[in-house]
Amino acid sequence: MSGAAPGRAAGPDGAGPPWPLLLGVRHHGPGSARAVRAALDACEPGAVLIEGPPEADALVEFAGQEGMRPPVALLAHAVSDPGQAAFWPLAGFSPEWVAIRWALSRGVPVRFIDLPAANSLAMAGRTEGDPAEGPLEEAAEDPAGRVRVDPMGVLAETAGYDDPERWWEDVVEHRGTGAEGGGAAGWADAVGPFAALGEAMAVLRAEYGHGGHEHDAVREAHMRLRLREARREFGDRVAVVCGAWHVPALAGRATVTADRGLLKGLPKVKAELSWVPWTHRRLARHSGYGAGIASPGWYSHLFHAADRPLERWLTKVAGLLRAEDFAVSSAHVIEAVRLAETLAAVRGRPLAGLAETTDAVRAVMCEGSDVPLALVHDRLVVGDVLGEVPEAAPAAPLQRDLARTQRSLRLKPEALERDLELDLRKETDAARSRLLHRLRLLGVDWGTPAASRGSTGTFRETWRLRWEPELSVRVAEAGVWGTTVLSAATTRAEAKAVDATALGEVTDLAERCLLAALPDALPVVMRALADRAALDADVGQLAQALPALVRSVRYGDVRGTDTAALAEVAVGLAERVLVGLPPACFGLDADGAAEMRGHLEAVHRAVGLLSEIRADGAESPDGGGGKDGGGGKDGGLRGRWLAVLRALAERDGVSGLIRGRAARLLLDDGRLAEGEAARLMALVLSPGTAPAEAASWIEGFVGGGAGGGMLLVHDERLLGLLDSWLTGVPAEAFTDVLPLLRRTFAAYDAGVRRTLGELVRRGPAADQGPRPVGDPPAPGFGPGLDEDRAAAVLPTVRLLLGLDAQHDNEGNHENQYGTEVPG
Missing domain, CATH: 1.10.150 (DNA polymerase; domain 1)
Structure with missing residues (x-):
């Protein structure tokens, strides 16, 4: 038979099942899985052949170990390019999995007979997005746009069904095998459905040929060669579990020479295979080998x-x-x-x-x-079922290190999305944070940062975790950077620092290195940071990079990391911003002014934080240089920044949006007296200023995002100036300023807008002068501050902020910045 197709041989005197036993199945079909188990019990083959990559023969024994819990998948990736990968998923109700477990439980040899992964990966090449799943012809859309035949759909339509899933349930899934308890049915009853399905597929193949699956001829040639090898090794009593579509090709006649000719010259790459956990959710995706099951949880239940x-x-x-x-x-x-x-x-x-x-x-x-x-x-x-793979199964060094770290930190991968709250003052939580940050740096986004529902201090972190099977490929890809998570993340950070072209990329990288605790990568990142900062002359880029750099210094202080060099670079960068920002604020259009306002606010916060941190990361002796901004290098930096803000607030030629915001920042910082703020507003709202420019100044000064509504509520003098100006805007100019004013006041909370309306209706104090005796004030406002009423709300505020729960034994609590302050 060496030159013929794998012919069918009957049992003794023609009374037994036809050998080889071709069991055509639907991948991940529980009815097919039950039928396969019944057929194997009834016929008891001497070897079982499975549609799958032959490189997995060495891994099949792990399927029988106690630690293996489906759904799992065979992952194949090219050694030279781990991102070039493919999966062969197997669920507990997959016919292939049932056949493997049946064979292992009885000591029957198992072989995989599909095209080797080394060839299929090379033929598929690297695709964008998710890795391919399973056999090549089902891993991607047909490149020529031809329609591929869905054999189950054709059979369902022939039977009068408009839904292939429903037809399959009626014909297969709801059909009893009579052999689920251990092979009570005769071989004819057990094999009969497979023979009928094979005949139907033969008719379809005769009608449609390869049906759009052009690589089937190559795959089926390899299957026939492997089947011949198995029959020579184990005899004729061989069972083959494969997709029903391939049964006619395996039962047909073909010469060895023809099959080898089809396989000659196929491209090839060096491939490695391993078992990885899989999920029911991933089985439900409509792509790839055996995937696209609409209801894996339901199928698992049926099985x-x-x-x-x-x-x-x-x-x-x-x-x-x-x-x-x-x-x-x-x-x-x-x-x-x-x-x-x-x-x-x-x-x-x-x-x-x-x-x-x-x-x-x-x-x-x-x-x-x-x-x-x-x-x-x-x-x-x-369903959200996630499979498990035994520790002894082969895996890449990086994958093994990740698994060990996950076990030591009690951080188990789960398919169900969940939130993880971390307190970085606890060593275990800090180690979990470092692991997640390192994985993100490697492109393994197991966790993504989320907004915390509790404290906003830097001692708190919230992560949203969900393990997807594709992350196994990302781990394999990251293996080129190192054999442990720490070494791989360090090498990756150094490479990103060298390749970075923008200052913002390097500052972001420095922050991520501190969060991930990569001290060996920081020197390389610092050199790149100093080089980019020295060459970058764009004030906007410098201003955009400064906040991330200052946050890095702050994180280092919180996490006990030495950030002295980083603080020095941050101070130098801030000095350059102070020098270059005022000239950059001249001659800007509306969009440029809006962007510069954002830079202004970011730099203000960064300088305020930087002024509280000495170069070695500790608090400055005077808590930030004192009110005048003196008291050392950082205090002087803050003082010079306030001088820049004052110059911008009073300088003509600068957009009203920037001047208004500079004045507001000074007022909020206590560096601008209320009378001075009223003077600046009066100057801007005078008849000599164009209404559009005045409206722009108002947006900068009392814009909704800066809490300007409450400022107007509590300072009726400013409200009176604004009201007087607004009522005096000429009719021809009012239409131009209305959009700006609407944008400003629409951002206020409903309660603030209502209170402002009541104040305006009553008439602001700036217009009325002293309020007559007995004249009721605006609702909610008295002649002065009632300290007793104000103090009554403090217990509720502390409860909402969770401050009482954060008290330590000495009566201290953590403030919003994660530092301890007296209770």
Whole structure:
């Protein structure tokens, strides 16, 4: 038979099953999995061949170990380019997985017979986005745009079904095998469905040829060669578990020479394979080998439910809804079962399928609402199951180090998205933070930073975690940088620093290095930072880079990192900003002025923070240089910055938006007396200033984002000036200034706008002079501050901010910056 196709041989006297036993299946079909198990029990082959990459033969033994929990996947990646990868996913209800476990439990040899991953990866090349899944022809769209045949869809349409999933459920999933307890059915009953499906596929192949799957000929030639090898090694009693589409090609006749000719000259790369965890959610994606299953959670239930699958499923649904505080009782379950069975009878289905159960759940348990039904679909129909791989399974060095670190930090990968709150004063939480930051630097986004619901101090971090199977490929890719997470992140940071072209990239990198605790990478990053800062003459770029740099110094102080050199660079960068910012504020259009206002605010915050930090990262002796900005280098820096703000606030030729914001920053900082602020406003709102420029100044001074509404509420003198100017704007100019004013005041809270309206209706004090005796003040405002009433709200404020819970034994608590202040 060396020159012929793998012919079929019957058992003794023609009484046994035809060998080799070709079991055509639907990937990840629980009905196919049950049928495969029944056929193997009935026929007891001497070897089992599986559609999959032959390089996985060395890994198949791990499938039988106790630590292996499906869903899992075989991951193949090119050694020279780990991002060039492919997956072969296997769920607990996959026919291939059932065949592997059956063979391992009985000591039967298992071989994979598909095209080697070394060839399929080279033929597919590297694609953008997610790695490919499984066989080459199903890993991507047809490049020529031709329609590929869906054999199940054609058979369903022929049978009069408009939904292939529903047809498959009726014909296969709801069909009993009679052999689930251990092979009670005869071989003819067990093999019969596979023979019928093979005949149907033969008709389809005769009609459609390769059906748009152009690489099938190459793959099937390799399958036939491997089948011949297995028959020479193990005899004719060989079972083949493969996609039903391939059965006619394996049963047909072809010469060894022809098959080898098809395989000659195929491109090849060096590939490595490993087991990785998979998820039900990933099985539900509509791409790749065996994927696109609409309901993996439902299929898993059908496969593992020993009896009464409908009742067990609806009980699961009720439990989920009750856990989410929906009023669902056992009576709902009973009624839902009855409705699902009735719907199945009316629709002519042998058993209630997913469509019937979904309709019953919507009507009985969800009261017609799709909102709780979406929860059922997400948690149960699809599911968040994440598989497990034993520690002994082969893995890249970086993957092993990551797994060890995850175990030591008790940070288990999970498919379900969850929030992780970290207190960086605790060593375990600090180590978790370092790991997540290092992984992000490597492009492994297991966790993403999220807004904290509690304290906003730098001792707190919140992460949103979710492990996706694709991250295994990212870990493999990151393996080129090092064998441990720390060494890989360090090398990657150094490479990014050398390749960075913009100052902002380097400052961001410096901040990430501090967060990830990469002290060995900091010298390289610091040199790159100094070089870029010296060459960058764009004040906007410098101003944009300064806040991140100052945050890095602050993080170093919080995390106990030596940031003296970083602080020196930050001070030097701030000096350059102080010199270059005033000239850069002249001659700007509206968009340029708006961008510069953002830089102004960012630099103001950065200088304020920098002034409180000595070059060695400790607090300055005078807490920031004192009110006059003196007291050392940082204090002098703050003083010079305030002088820059004053110059901008009073200088003609600078956009009103910038002048107004500079005046407001000075006022908020206590460096501009209220009378001086009123003088500046009066000058700007005088008849000599164009209405549009005056409106721009108002937006900068009392813009909604700066709390200007409360400033006007509490300073009726400023409100009176504004009211007088607004009522005196000429009619022809009012239309031009209205959009600016609307943008300014629309950002105020509703309560602030209402109070301002009441004050204006009553008439501001600036217009009325002293209020007559007995004249009631505006609602909520008295003649002075009532300290007792103000103090009454403090316990509630402390409770909302969580300050009481943060008291230590000495009565101190953490403020919003993460530092301890007296209670």
